[in-house]
Amino acid sequence: MNLDQIPLFSDLNADHQAALLAQAETRTLNAGEVLFYEGDPADKLYLLVEGKCLVSHAGKAQAWTPPLIDPAATLGGLPHWIKLEAQTDSTFLCWSIQQLWQQPEFSAAARRWLAVSLHSTQTRLDELEAPVHYAGSTAQPVPGPFMFDNVTLIFAFCDADLDPLRALLPEGLSLFRRTGRKRDSLLLALAKFPDSYPRHDPAARFGYTETTVFIPVRYRHSIGLFVPYIYPSAYEPVVLGREIYGFPKRLGQTTFAAQHIALSVDNTPQLALDWAGLDSSDEPRLVRALMDWIGLEGRSAALAFQMGDMLRRTMRLPPFRRIGVYNHKRVLAVESTVEAPAYALDQLTHAIFGVLRWYQIAQMRDPVLKVMAGPLKDAQITLREAYRAQLDMHLSTGRVIRDYGIKQPGK
Incomplete structure (x- = not known):
């Protein structure tokens, strides 16, 4: 023992x-x-x-x-x-x-x-x-946009079996496939948000931790990330995610230690990430890892990124990196039952996550990921590489890009 x-x-x-x-x-x-x-x-x-x-x-x-x-x-x-x-x-x-x-x-x-x-x-x-910040006395959450300062964010680039990923996608989204591979990409993002607030009301601050599952997808001619599962540690992001953006948020606890991070949901350990140490890295290297992970040419992408970054600095443009995020927003109808669920709202929504500033990026040395329970336990998830970053982030307001309650042309 x-x-x-x-x-x-x-x-x-x-x-x-x-x-x-x-x-x-x-x-x-x-x-x-x-x-x-x-x-x-x-x-x-x-x-x-x-x-x-x-x-x-x-x-x-x-x-x-x-x-x-x-x-x-x-x-x-x-x-x-x-x-x-x-x-x-x-x-x-x-x-x-x-x-x-x-x-x-x-x-x-x-x-x-x-x-x-x-x-x-x-x-x-x-x-x-922690109190939930509502707009006025109507118990309506503040719609955003939101700022996230001094975030600790772990990027765990993973592979998973295709069928479990396909089954999670709503109509209109398709996997952004890596040509010739029998498995596909999945990103685990484990985050500590110590200072979050609506952009127009910095006094309404809240802090929490969160684990998010991202799947690279294509919507028409755009590429982004779909969120099938997300686990914040506090009620405010649950309310905001479900009522406004459509994030399927469920309470969970993401704990951070020196060389260990773990997610528990309903007191059941779901996953754990351990590593031996950290090696200093930079944004182009992270971009290259991201491109390799989704099946594009990482070295060329990193070079193009560096050239674009030089142009941005020359033209004094803001250092704003962004990625589109898709969510399946569903609100049960009054007449819904367990046997026959019905939805008052059934929509595909879109929002933008932006990076305002990087403070530090490091690549994890000898990372080990264990998935013990949860909805992706049988997806045979394997870890490719992982990074730890400190950054400031921004989340835009959301918008509905497809309403499944409205008949689409040709359907």
Whole structure:
């Protein structure tokens, strides 16, 4: 068992980890057996080594994924907050919590872990309790455009199977195909937006994190990105995305660490990105990676980009890079049912994301992407390369470019 990969234990050196493993007791449960009930005293710290478990709280049962079992209650000296049942035959390591607290190295690591957990919980609560800025007293969201300052943005250029991508596209959009390839492009964008606000009202600021799935598409003669899935961490972008732009936003939590980023939705880990380090890069190199990813000639595109950039500086034009984003906006009709959904609005919308300023661009060294759950788990996603950037961004107002409720010519 490698304790170095587990929060709390990873803060200990190798000798202390080895000593803890030597002290551990082993406990096994058959499928259906209960390890403890809600309200039982938390006198042992449990670590799941093998198997799957179900956790129950307030009448709701779900899979338990972290290896540490109910650590906050155990380390905090409180009764268990959950009931834990073995879903399959399971093996645990366990320690007397009283004996663990007598070890100075462990007690220091436990206090740090509790402090980090409290800070993380408070940050998450602040995001969820942040007020939504409405226009006047009508509870209507502000339509934009929006500014995003000092954004941390991860570009993960990926490949995926064709059929799952095709199935996501609404009528009128087609995949921007890479000739001769059996798989196609998918971009994962993991972002931290610390300072977002409507352009006309800088006082209405909000911050959040977000993971977005982008698919390169063609609409008539234009090329852009379609958004099938997007997971912000706060309610304001959910309201703005769904009511105005048509982004299919759903609450999720994107967590950033030094060399690790992860997305969880409904407390279920969906994907994680790890890397060994960062190598300084620049915008032309990022453009080349983008072109190679979607199947164009990256080197020529980067050269053309540099020439265009020189012309822009000579003519003193604004440093504004932009990309069109397409969304399928749907609003359920009053008469809609689960068996027969009907839509009061069914539209294809378009908006523009623009880069106002780059602060820093770095290429990730030895990036590793894992997709554990979610709607794209079976799309066989593989990572080509990844970049980390600091930048200022702009999102235009949206517009409807196709109304599926109106019969199209020739249809």
